[in-house]
Amino acid sequence: MAIKKFMYLNRRSSFGTVYAIESLEVVLVAAAFDQDVSLAFIDDGVYQIIEGQNTNGIGMKNFSKTFHALGDYEINKLYVSAESLEERGLSADDLMPLVYEDEDDNWVEKSSVKVVSNAEISKIMSKQDVCFSF
């Protein structure tokens, strides 16, 4: 099967709607088919990968832990909007330390998360074959 470039735009926070968890499900489907997957976190989507989420008090699944598994599925291009972080009083230090092991570099552990400008996300988006917005 030809490999296509898929980008998933995550624009909403985790628990108020089903968009975030549904996006993650579809991301894992694409990974299972060995596609070239990128994720972008913009607007309230940046809250999906905030470190230290604890859902004990609301009786919902804390699926933020699943993001740590993405590296093992060779999903290691997670772009986070710098503007969206700043508007929300957040910085790169508030994000989960998501990593992957680089098979081309002696399996060195590297960060999957890149904080980039909206302009850079726009450039990356324009190179995709398919974009899904959640």
Place this chain on the structure above:
Amino acid sequence: MLHTVNKSSFERNSLKSCINTIDDTSVILLIEDGVISATKNINSSMIANLANQGRVYALQGDVEARGVSSKLVDNIKLVDYTGFVDLVVEHGTSVSWV
């Protein structure tokens, strides 16, 4: 009166509508994605004064679920579900700004 807001101020204008409409004795309880508005961000000026008057509450479970406990605007009061019920009892009529 008690006003609950359950949407992020970045997604909807329900918090703004609420603040524009309530009287001087009303209190606001931020729940679900509404707790995003309890954090320090470019929209926090909307609630800073009300919080200083002790009139802004946030549901603790929702704050913790979103990992923003350390980011809260000053003087926001955290309540659990029991505290939610107490607010309903204390303030009579409730409005849900869904």
